[in-house]
Amino acid sequence: MNNHNPIIALDFATKAEVLHFLEPFNEKLFVKVGMELYFQEGPSIVTDLKERGHDVFLDLKLHDIPNTVKSAMKGLASLGADVVNVHAAGGLRMMESAIEGLEAGTPAGRTRPLIIGVTQLTSTSEQQMQEEQNIQTSLHDSVLHYAAISKQAGLDGVVCSVLEAASIKNECGHEFLRVTPGIRLNEGQGHDQIRIATPEVARLEGSSLIVVGRAITQSNHAVETYHLVKQQWEGY
């Protein structure tokens, strides 16, 4: 993967809807397949998008005992996704097992997918984290802690919000990826997201990759909106 385009979250229920959405784009994209699409269309949606030339982030956020995650990753590795993820809350051993599974399942001659750890979801507020997860620290410190254990486990980076990207870059180094969802062109349009930022702020704060869903997929002019996001993200 050497594609730093904004990642478009294909949060659709069917392959037909995906193909309808992609139809007007005349370029190679970086897309994300999440639970909604994968659970309804199955593994072929990933191989199909790869065959069409797109880079694919397979966002299934695995979180289970180490052995189960290892076996699941072994199977997923053969699909050819460029990036996969796990919940860092699953722990160090689980993340190490995820990497072992990916390495075991990657076909000879191919490089294994990048693997990143979800820290605190961008839909989580500090108050919610403290009350519901009973984590008695700041949200920022919780995200940094998850980033540190993800790095210790050997992961390639984390999913975090733009608000934590600069600190993670400082603590974990430039090479350790900061993949940031919760991107909005207009900060008033948060939907269910709490920790949001514009593509421009993401660039200035040191995100490595941005994930953009509804701002593009629900736009009446998706191609134009994608290019506006890309322009702000790349800063030209």
Ligand SMILES: O=C(O)c1cc(=O)[nH]c(=O)n1[C@@H]1O[C@H](COP(=O)(O)O)[C@@H](O)[C@H]1O
């Ligand atoms: O792992 C993710 O991609 C993810 C992590 C996170 O903390 N927050 C988050 O929004 N996401 C995903 O990023 C996308 C954001 O979509 P929009 O809010 O529509 O831009 C969704 O597909 C989420 O599943």
